[in-house]
Amino acid sequence: MGFRVVVAGDIAGVNYKDAIKADLENDPRVDEVIDAGVKQGEDVDYPHVAVNAARMIAEGKADRGIFVCGTGMGVAMAANKVKGIRASTAHDSFSVERLVLSNNAQVLCLGERVIGKELARRLAKEFLNYEFDETSASAAKVDALCAYEED
Numbered sequence: 001m002g003f004r005v006v007v008a009g010d011i012a013g014v015n016y017k018d019a020i021k022a023d024l025e026n027d028p029r030v031d032e033v034i035d036a037g038v039k040q041g042e043d044v045d046y047p048h049v050a051v052n053a054a055r056m057i058a059e060g061k062a063d064r065g066i067f068v069c070g071t072g073m074g075v076a077m078a079a080n081k082v083k084g085i086r087a088s089t090a091h092d093s094f095s096v097e098r099l100v101l102s103n104n105a106q107v108l109c110l111g112e113r114v115i116g117k118e119l120a121r122r123l124a125k126e127f128l129n130y131e132f133d134e135t136s137a138s139a140a141k142v143d144a145l146c147a148y149e150e151d
């Protein structure tokens with residue numbers, strides 16, 4: 001079974017969000033792409049967009065998320081407010097790899113005002129190359145991280 005991916009972005013990230021959405025819709029590894037907004041021209045602040053999209057993952061409606069704002073940092077902070085979600089900005093290939101293999105993150109965050117569009121599209125693609133290994137040495141560290149989550 002392929003990935004169900006939710007994409008989201010604020011007004012500063014909507015162009016990359018839409019480009020990545022189009023790529024995912026043509027990616028054979030992806031079964032479903034959910035667009036959590038915003039639409040072009042719509043202005044909803046990043047905390048609302050990212051929390052709404054992250055909740056879809058927490059509720060089991062999507063497996064992965066790719067969230068975009070100006071820097072990638074605001075959407076990451078917002079997504080991490082949702083219990084069970086691990087999200088981070090990652091703007092290079094190695095970080096994207098470790099985001100999944102070390103941190104078992106479900107959400108990659110990108111900054112439209114920080115990196116070029118082709119790099120953003122490439123990193124989004126690479127994000128789906130990796131699956132967390134529950135038997136790896138990183139698993140206990142992720143468990144320890146999750147244990148700090150408060151109700």
Ligand SMILES: O=C(CO)[C@H](O)COP(=O)(O)O
Pocket residue numbers: 010012013046069070071072073074075
């Ligand atoms: O990048 C953002 C938040 O991290 C957002 O797209 C713009 O936020 P602002 O600089 O507060 O307008």
